[in-house]
Amino acid sequence: MKRLGYLGPPGTFTEMAAVNYLEAKLDNSSRLEAYIDIERLIMAIADGEVPAGIVPIENSLEGSVNITLDYLAHKVNLKIQAEITLPIVHNLIVKPGVKLDEIEKVISHPQALAQCRDNIKKYLGDTEIVKVNSTAEAVNQLSSRNEAAIGSRLAARRNNLEISKAGFQDESRNWTRFVLLSRPGVNLEAGRARQALAASKTSIILAPVKNRPGILHELLEEFARKNINLTKIESRPTRKTLGDYLFFIDFEGDSQDREIKEILKNLRLKSSYFKVLGSYARLEFTSEELAVEYN
Ligand SMILES: O=C(O)C(=O)C[C@]1(C(=O)O)C=C[C@@H](O)C=C1
Structure with missing residues (x-):
């Protein structure tokens, strides 16, 4: 990868995610580049200024990092290449x-x-x-x-x-999920790694074709029928009309699997906006497993 952007300056929890990710990938040659806010980092990846970057996306106490979701939906066309979950101690x-x-x-x-x-x-x-x-x-x-x-x-x-x-956070158990982003067509997950990094989760964004009774149920039924486990569903405003929403859906499985391809095809037909953010590997660290401890 050689250069990896992250929400800096040095000493952030995102740096901790980046350092532990590179360690898990047995990558000791990539250089970390700090960006001062999430917006600038995401735009730098989209513009090709830096090949990839790590940003926070969700926390177990406070929920989604909305700026990350909104930029992924409205501003850029980037792919999630990996997910890194870390325990956070404030x-x-x-x-x-x-x-x-x-x-x-x-x-x-x-x-x-x-x-x-x-x-x-x-x-x-x-x-x-x-x-x-x-x-x-x-x-x-x-x-x-x-x-x-x-x-x-x-x-x-x-x-x-x-x-x-x-341990100043309100609940002692606290996790943040970070994502590794790059432009489409870049495969960062090839190569060596300390653990198998097979794509095991997919994230999509969609807006139903029409706001009518049962539409969300119909969309979600596609997953239930094929016994696919949803790991997250979140709505954010479309930014067009009050009451119109985009749904961010995460589920277990790889978009290359036959059954998931079929689900995605059906969902696309029922959506006015549809984006696959990517299928990716999940790396979850416990405090004992962190190679580099910041907490
Ligand atoms: O400010 C930092 O240290 C960050 O890395 C950002 C961030 C976040 O936006 O969620 C990361 C982890 C914690 O949840 C708190 C802050």
Whole structure:
């Protein structure tokens, strides 16, 4: 692959996904390139500035990363080449020696702030909340004793900061799903890997032909009839009319399988918008399995 874009700067959880992905692929020659926000990274892949990139797409506490879904639906034609799932541990990070009652402002990425919503209230009350492009940007920005950032242990260590509270997310079990994106026609999954990386999941986006009773049921019945397990269904606005939706559907199986090809053909006939985002391998890491630990 040689160059792999990720949501940076160094110290983000997306960097952790990228490093662990390359390690699983036994790839020690690709260079990581940090992009400061998800929008810029996705456009850079689409424009051919970087051959591939890793972005967050869903979290177990806060749900979808909408910017990623919306760009994949409306702005670009990219393929998902792999899925990487990681456990996420957030930390409340401060200048050395700062006590909780000194903190007047908390800085982080909106997903991280949302994953820690209850604990922010519980420990910091009605503190000011500042949203930035990534958790690592928040940690890098921390400049006074009245501020705290939410981010990775690695980012705290790199900036010589202190962890005031580890495991600051509202539920101790917390995962984020990331996807590896590239332009169509690129096959990044060939080659060596620490584990078999066969395509085992497919993601599509569709809009039903007509908004009428039972249409969603009809579409989903295609999967039920062939005993195909759906792993996610999510709706996002079409951006045309209020009440019109695109459905993002993930399911188990490879779009090259005969049965799945047939399902996709039938769905396409019943859709006014239809896009296959790709069939891809899933890499799921537990904290023990992470080759590179950022948490
Ligand atoms: O800001 C980061 O560190 C990221 O990698 C982004 C991101 C996200 O957008 O979901 C990744 C993992 C966590 O869910 C929190 C933030």
